[in-house]
Amino acid sequence: MATSLRHATAVVAVGLCCTAPLDAQLASPRSVPATYAITNARLVPVSSPVIEKGTIVVRDGLIVAIGATVVVPGDARVIDGTGLTVYPGLIDAYGSLGVPNAPAAGGGGGGRGGGGGGAAAIASGGAAANSNYPAGLQPEVSVTTLLKSDDEAFSGPTSAGITTALTGTGSGIFQGQSAVINLAGADVNAMVVKAAVSQNIGFSPLRGGYPSSLMGVFAALRQQLLDAQHYRDVKVAYDKNPRGMQRPEFDPSLEALQPVLARTQPVILYASTQREIERALDLAKEFTLRPIIAGGGEAHLMAARLKAENVPVLLTLNFPRRTAAPSADADPDPIRVLKERVDAPKNAGRLAQAGVKFAFQSGGLSSWADFTANVQRAVDNGLSADAAVKALTLQSAEILGVSDRLGSLETGKIANLTITRGDLLDRGRVTQLFIDGKPVAVRTPAAGAGGGAATATGAWTVTVTLDGVDLATTMSLRQEGTRLLGSMQGSLGIAELQNGTIGTDGELRFTVTVTLKEGTEEATFIGTLDGNAVHGRMAIVGHSPGSFSGTRPQRAGGPPSGGAPRTPPGAR
Amino acid sequence: MRRLSTIRSFEDSMKKTIRLAATLMAAASVLSAQAKTVATGPGATLITNATVLTVTKGTLKNTDVLIQNGKIAQIGPHLVAPAGATVIDATGKFLMPGIIDPHTHLMSDAVNEGSLSVTSMVRIQDVLNPTAVNIYRELAGGVTTVTILHGSANTIGGQNATVKLKYGGSASDMLFPGAPPTLKFALGENVTRKNSSQIAMPGQTVARRYPASRMGQEEVLRDAFTRARDYKATIDEYKARVAKGEKNLVPPRRDLELEPLVEVLEGTRLARVHGYRADEMLMMLNLADDFGFKVKALEHGLEGYKIASEIAKHGADVTSFADSWSYKIEAYDAIPYNAAILMRHGVVTTLNSDSDERGRRLNIDAAKLMRYGGLTEDEALATITINGAKTLGVQDKVGSIEVGKDADLSLWNNHPLSVYANVDKTFIDGKEYFDRQKDIAQRDQxxxxxAELEKADANQAPANRRAVQPVLPQEER
Incomplete structure (x- = not known):
């Protein structure tokens, strides 16, 4: 109540005086003017040199004037921008913003399954009606059918200065059609800037059926793309001369892959490690697709090929770090892994140097304050500040195919503005956004960059009962969205988890190579996470079913994401 | 340069014979004599005064081996090192072919696609992990070539990958050029037990996967190969119509499940069949006869000794264990004489690790065959070298120390069939991939x-999490 009273006072003040503090002016809950002029501000158009002191005018959702000597229209609400810097609205280039209960980041979990986890995945990932394919292999699903306008959910990203995001369903293998959305709008459909921007592809196996392994994922992708080619060829033949030819059956999934095959729609492939990127690029090459890599944690190791094949990267700002103390009897982390963690902030600079085009994405950050903080760390580690701002705005828009309407301060473009006090990348504070020409107040960010109630991240002490024998082991787990990563060490040997997934309800599943007396075997773990406890069953081919249970000695929150603690932006 | 590139592409050809290769090497050395600067590249290495275990041509004492352009160029006493060649004094040391592990689960990000009974469409090649540190450990055990097989969870598994362990490169760099493609099949308990161990969460039902018996496995195989035969007929008909000049034909749908089975029927893809018991293996051999293809190898084949003549008659190889038995019901009749008995019946027999790391101890397993089966030294070594090369279909390129073959070699400080033997160096295509002294020398650095990296913030475990108490292993590892 106190806040709204203060706002009411501010509105009165605006009526009396021509300029007033910015947030007070814009906070009016009543009639929203259609025209604004921000004067005396530092303007960073990105597409042209910085204007140290200038005016930008927005009207009816579009930028109508920008420059050092712009005449303020008579009907404009004037905002004194002294001390403020205006940037094009920042773009979070990959994720599932606006999709309720979507995974926070990563390649997405399986879409199908008999259990609760599968059902939840379907609820978030969307299952298309009348599809010949199971959920998770339905490229026809459009994220626009799942979007929800949620001011609460958007308060985090908007506090980080993000006005726009590429959003996808975030689950399955063929994850469906993504969309570029603005993080505000009168209704869900008003948020959509462009639909069917890309076909997103994840490589996590489905739950409870084929494909249940990474091998199977590739085979399923390959077969469906081949089927789409065949579908196209049959249809062309039929359309040329339908008489005397049996009508080919309509298939919405294969229909949806036609723009992908025709290269009119890019595919965004989630790939983090060097070998994941190599596999993704190989698949794209095999079918001459237009690939974009999302994640790209080790993209700098693939920079030469990415440059040669002109593949852009949607680079995660969720820098890796050690999530649990190492166990004394475990194989130590390889030096390569230690180095990758340390070098993560250098990734962007290395890509820039190699001439690889990239944009930034939040990648499931646990704190939205780290979004710009980690861009700053990239700048501290070799990326030029100009390149960083460009990667957050125009370059992102170019990669996503919306640079004709977004990404820079130019007349005629959508009036998405990120306004800071101080420099965005030098501890500047986001004070205000404009989205579609309308002011959006910045609030204290909510923790977490995405959904996912259960988090498995941490060190677990686990007892596995197999053939009547108890075997002690420890598991170091890391949850990234619905992906479950980590390693196991103890009396079952030392191995990395494979094909790990976890649902929002805590149902988890992974396979791991275990060392038994007679050799190594592949074990499948299926269980449930409940707070600091986990239990479930384990299967090894050639053994009676086993079970496992474990605890996490101390409560672990979401994965910390690096950056130095900062005052959350936006809180005045 | 033109001539050199012709040579190179010729060498890449799958059908190259040793004799031809030798001719080419001679040609290359003529070139080197004419233009020293060109031919004495960084690839030349001369290993001098070694005991050379050629495997196929006996043991040669005080012998030199010259490596040039990734191939074994010359073998003999007192060879002259070309200018610029690296010379390794191997006095008192033993040089053997790089060890071949015909059945591993090394460097693989997935083992089984166990969801269906027929998953011939999946490929190990798609999930190779070239950074797996176990690759280096295998190199330290003298292993240079392996086939990574799909697991044995289902009747028809996936497409295997044959690789050279060129650690440090990408997965595609490591694929063995020209190695024939293969497909994994599995019989017996692993396939049926997959059923019983299908896990259902409370309140969840999981369909049991057919087949639950050996009868069912045969039916799955016959059904799959019948479907493959029909598919092949469709493709052949299409090709015939195209050949006849028919226009506007749409090619038939490509079926990635059946394509590899057609290749097995046509003999261009090798069938690798996991089997333990004599009855199931006989079933498979009979089934293959019915469909007109050869089983390339029986994997493990623990009861192979019971049907050695039948296996020899079919022409299948066996990749066995030295002395693993009784770890499950179908392994109760395994004996350590298996490999020796099979070899005495003329079956190409090898040892395998069936593991992601045990390949580095295959030399000891080979030695066991001398202790139990009375094999000769060369026969024992053959089970981990030339016989593996035959099973993999790459015997023209690797598996023995012969002029013209790939320079895949391991140098030991002792006879490799001794428990005191360690690998000093391992070469693949003439390039050194392991060197014990270098390994030791760089440990401090x-x-x-x-230590420096561990200090970095990103490598600190969060302060609110205690170090995990170490859990001591309950069994020897």
Whole structure:
């Protein structure tokens, strides 16, 4: 109540005086003017040199004037921008913003399954009606059918200065059609800037059926793309001369892959490690697709090929770090892994140097304050500040195919503005956004960059009962969205988890190579996470079913994401 | 340059014979004599005064081996090192072919696609992990070539990958050029037990996967190969119509499940069949006869000794264990004489690790065959070298020390069939991939690098999480 009273006072003040503090002016809950002029501000158009002191005018959702000597229209609400810097609205280039209960980041979990986890995945990932394919292999699903306008959910990203995001369903293998959305709008459909921007592809196996392994994922992708080619060829033949030819059956999934095959729609492939990127690029090459890599944690190791094949990267700002103390009897982390963690902030600079085009994405950050903080760390580690701002705005828009309407301060473009006090990348504070020409107040960010109630991240002490024998082991787990990563060490040997997934309800599943007396075997773990406890069953081919249970000695929150603690932006 | 590139592409050809290769090497050395600067590249290495275990041509004492352009160029006493060649004094040391592990689960990000009974469409090649540190450990055990097989969870598994362990490169760099494609099949308990161990969460039902018996496995195989035969007929008909000049034909749908089975029927893809018991293996051999293809190898084949003549008659190889038995019901009749008995019946027999790391101890397993089966030294060594090369279909390129073959070699400080033997160096295509002295020498520097990296913030475990108490292993590892 106190806040709204203060706002009411501010509105009165605006009526009396021509300029007033910015947030007070814009906070009016009543009639929203259609025209604004921000004067005396530092303007960073990105597409042209910085204007140290200038005016930008927005009207009816579009930028109508920008420059050092712009005449303020008579009907404009004037905002004194002294001390403020205006940037094009920042773009979070990959994720599932606006999709309720979507995974926070990563390649997405399986879409199908008999259990609760599968059902939840379907609820978030969307299952298309009348599809010949199971959920998770339905490229026809459009994220626009799942979007929800949620001011609460958007308060985090908007506090980080993000006005726009590429959003996808975030689950399955063929994850469906993504969309570029603005993080505000009168209704869900008003948020959509462009639909069917890309076909997103994840490589996590489905739950409870084929494909249940990474091998199977590739085979399923390959077969469906081949089927789409065949579908196209049959249809062309039929359309040329339908008489005397049996009508080919309509298939919405294969229909949806036609723009992908025709290269009119890019595919965004989630790939983090060097070998994941190599596999993704190989698949794209095999079918001459237009690939974009999302994640790209080790993209700098693939920079030469990415440059040669002109593949852009949607680079995660969720820098890796050690999530649990190492166990004394475990194989130590390889030096390569230690180095990758340390070098993560250098990734962007290395890509820039190699001439690889990239944009930034939040990648499931646990704190939205780290979004710009980690861009700053990239700048501290070799990326030029100009390149960083460009990667957050125009370059992102170019990669996503919306640079004709977004990404820079130019007349005629959508009036998405990120306004800071101080420099965005030098501890500047986001004070205000404009989205579609309308002011959006910045609030204290909510923790977490995405959904996912259960988090498995941490060190677990686990007892596995197999053939009547108890075997002690420890598991170091890391949850990234619905992906479950980590390693196991103890009396079952030392191995990395494979094909790990976890649902929002805590149902988890992974396979791991275990060392038994007679050799190594592949074990499948299926269980449930409940707070600091986990239990479930384990299967090894050639053994009676086993079970496992474990605890996490101390409560672990979401994965910390690096950056130095900062005052959350936006809180005045 | 033109001539050189012609030579190179010729060498890449799958059908190259040793004799031809030798001719080419001779041609290359003529070139080197004419233009020293060109031919004495960094690839030349001369290993001098070694005991050379050629495997196929006996043991040669005080012998030199010259490596040029990734191939074994010359073998003999007192060879002259070309200018610029690296010379390794191997006095008192033993040189053998790089060890071949015909059945591993090394460097693989997935083992089984166990969801269906027929998953011939999946490929190990798609999930190779070239950074797996176990690759280096295998190199330290003298292993240079392996086939990574799909697991044995289902009747028809996936497409296997044959690789050279060129650690440090990408997965595609490591694929063995020209190695024939293969497909994994599995019989017996692993396939049926997959059923019983299908896990259902409370309140969840999981369909049991057919087949639940050996009868069912045969039916799955016959059904799959019948479907493959029909598919082949469709493709052949299409090709015939195209050949006849028919226009506007749409090619038939490509079926990635059946394509590899057609290749097995046509003999261009090798069938690798996991089997333990004599009855199931006989079933498979009979089934293959019915469909007109050859089983390339029976994997493990623990009861192979019971049907050695039948296996020899079919022409299948066996990749066995030295002395693993009784770890499950179908392994109760396994004996350590298996490999020796099979070899005495003329079956190409090898040892395999069936593991992601045990390949580095295959030399000891081979030695066991001398202890139990009375094999000769060369026969024992053959089970981990030339016989593996035959099973993999790459015997023209690797598996023995012969002029013209790939320079895949391991140098030991002792006879490799001795428990005291360690690998000093391992070469693949003439390039050194392991060197014990270099490994030892760089340990301090690596430790310092590690200590430095461990100090970085990103490598600190969060303060609110205690170090995990170490759990001592309950069994020897």
């Amino acid at each position: 690596k430790a310092r690098e590690r």
